[in-house]
Amino acid sequence: MIIEGRVWKFGDNINTDLIIAGKYKYDTLDMKEMAKHTFEALRPDFYKKVKEGDIIVSGRNFGCGSSREQAPLVLKALGIKVIVAESFARIFYRNAINLGLLALECNGISRAVEEGDVVRIKLEEGTVENISSGATLNFKPLPKLILEIFKEGGLVPYVKKNKGMKI
């Protein structure tokens, strides 16, 4: 699988309140509506500027804080397909994969990529190539179970196929 996209760059410890503020998550289950508030306190117009297929690159501990699945869901609703970060907070990581949003841990990514760069991810090879600069990095290979869940499109299709939680 090869994924190519334009980069939006964020820093360390981007918490789930910053991704989608708690105040918006109780009123609706319509993620397209909620997604208008994505990264509101950091970048108020993010939802207008982001395009289908764009990629988020971030520093350490992306998605720390609450277990709200609205955080990966609004990113998905805006067309984000992949998040490449130095590291992820564990609940966000599980949630992203479970919803079919690819989360890749890649040492050095925040130094190798700038906002607006175009990157190419080769899932099987385990590489992230910065097309704009030519630099290539390796990401941590996904454990077998996590790769299988992602390839099925998330946890719901995975358990439907396997008739339960199997490894």
Next chain:
Amino acid sequence: MDSASLTIAEKILSKKAGRTVKAGEIIVADIDFIMAHDGTAPLAIEQFSELDVNNVYDPSKILFVIDHTGPSPSDRVSNIHKMMRNFARKNMCHFRDVGYGICHQILIEEFVEPEMLIIGADSHTCTHGALGAFATGMGSTEVAVGMAYGQTWLKVPESIKIELLGKLNWPLTSKDVILYLIGELGPDGADYMAIEFVGEGIKEMSMESRFTLTNMAVEAGAKVGFCPVDKKAQFFLQKERGKNFPELKPDLKADYADEITVNVNEVDFMISAPHSVDNVKTIAEVEGIEIDQVFIGTCTNGRFEDLQTAARILKGKKVKDNVRLIVQPASRKVYLRALKAGIIETFLTAGAVINPPGCGPCVGRHLGLLGDGEVCLSTQNRNFKGRMGNPKAEIYLSSPAVAAASAVTGKITDPKEVMVKT
């Protein structure tokens, strides 16, 4: 493999797996209890409806709570509550409607047992490690799958051992200890790991104080925060559940990713400054900062002991003009106990407003949100930008003692300053 060198996490998950498992292994395990609330249950119900199952696997092991937005602040929220009520009724799972209290406090009061595997669609589910349960936060989708099949997958976590020495002198509390530790560990210092709190400092601590510690384990990224099941925990469980549970502690030769020792006598009153929990300061560094609102409550510090501490400091004093003091008991049970003990009267006499049991303004939807540029001192566990409904406001975190003292003076205050004057 040496089965006599296991951490608490490895012991519980070994039993679950039916073989000795060590950190790093991935297992599928049966779930003993599942919880979701009004911020996470609705998505779990949506996901559940996508699965090819008609019923939940075991309604006696599933709890829904309305705590984050109860009583409802809007018609749209009310419709979401209705969806939860209907699902819980149809599937006959446990349901605690508005006013019962915060999901984690209800779990403590009614459901948690040692060695249970608990998954909760709330990050602070890690609280229940204080009763020896492997309890961890997950998302709505995993809760939906758990409700359908009764199983989940887990990576057996590495553990960090935190040994506490000494005994805290009131009004220093376990909140000061955990804020200090989050400052040391950083926001991802325990990412993917379990934390084990052990030592004399834990032995001396009440169960309520232990819940405050384990509640905030996730603020360092931890999967769960454990305390050993010792005599105090056994007594608590006997009283609350009417059952005897065996002791649970790590093996002496358990393998740890890291070991930290803290003498609690050397910890001062600690404050997290905006906008991250690990931005920890001693009281001396932030003393005098003017505040508009004080909030005492939440799954971190809304229990009886917390309200008692705050009331002892507030007794006979008044909340400063132009400062709002909001107090919110963690559960109806806590509220009633505080009422009978005269604590609620102390708060009201001092000029506080009492919110109904629940999460309140900590989750940013109602009951005390902040205005532009306002400053709040809160006993909650998170001070992220926008957490209390307004990204232009600032949130400081403290213990109930510092919060109560600061409500009297209108600025961040060392409780000793207020106590001296009485």
